[in-house]
Amino acid sequence: MKSMSAIIFKDIVIEMRNKESITSMLMFGVLVLVVFQFAFETINVERGLLAPGTLWVAFSFAAILGLNRSLAMEIDNDCLQGLLLAPISRGELYLGKVASNFIFMMIAEVIVLPLFVVFNNLDFNLKFLEVAAIACLGTLGIASIGTILSTISANTRIKEVMLPVLQIPLTVPVIIASVEATREVLTGDTRGISSWLYVLAGFIIVYLTASYLVFEFAVEE
């Protein structure tokens, strides 16, 4: 636990100094939302139906950007070697990185969310606390698998391209469940929401456990 918080602390200090990860995720997320407004401007459909999808496209692609940054930072000055030499287990290292990735993604998303409300002419109300809660779960799912996949892709020559190739197919359940849950909250018809939340929770538990166990293989030299 202590070693985990040390990793989180280290990442937060670095992020506060260079602000690379959050700014790039935030900018990218906003740009995706803006592009979607142009893309759907001419067609006559209800915005509320498309909104959850655009939100999660923005979140998941921004997350990939952040994950790439987060690992590039460790690789650049051989910091990963230093982390591996530190007297902590590989599993704890993984959980620490998941936590810091999760925190940065959430900060970016919390800023993107109000913009999403404004762009889609939705109302600011309590529903957005529920959307934020769903975002928490979905983001944790993305962070849990993204952290280990970014470690894998960092070993290849084309890491920035490899990460989305590996990550997008595996995060299909998270995207589906998050989009559906968000849609149910926004439309007010929340009868089926519990099964989506179960899918998200199940995904997080399964992938946190599996990645925790095999992370040592992903970082071993």
Added chain:
Amino acid sequence: MKLKVLAILTLVSMLTALYMIFLYAPREALQGDAMRIFYIHVPLAISGYVSAFLLFIGVIGFFRTGDLKWDRFGETAAALGVTFISAQLITGSLWSRPIWGPWWVWDARTTLQLVLDLIFIAYFMLRSYLPDPQKRAKLSAVFGLLGMIDVPINYLSIYLVRTQHPQAVVSPGGGGVSPEMGLTLTVSFTAVGLLYAYLFNRRLAIAKVEEEVDYLEQVVLAHE
């Protein structure tokens, strides 16, 4: 010798299956001749899941023993997975056009198979960018494990959203299948199964030769 027998059996069963699909099996009342593609489509779909299962076994074997043999096993399973699932998606699409209308319907099983296909392709892309055999084996095993765990979760989540796939049309014991149809399906299952076994064997042998060539290249380079 055994291999030759397997090859001959595959050939014979495939010819028999083709004969039965086109000439022996009766014309389906509602869908007409388009339905005949199912005799191939369903076994291909099942081989896709079998590939996923075999890749999972390969991954677990590698984690337990660290033997590159299991890495080759997993790679072979994934190679056949890509081939068979892609073929299955194409046959499904060909059937969907005249019967459902669109080329592609985003229903539960279609989506699941497409995602599985993408996972296999990602597995290969990852491998091709990892030149060192040990590292390749390790990292692709990690990805293979995460990918195969994804299959049931995917199934669940996609299943909850949309189910439009014909359920009972060809499932064993499903209603409305005449004995001739059942027999044809059994034969084509056998044919595809034998083909799978034969290709698996050959692909595994190629993977082994490739590894030896890699090793010899390194030895030669080291001597120069």
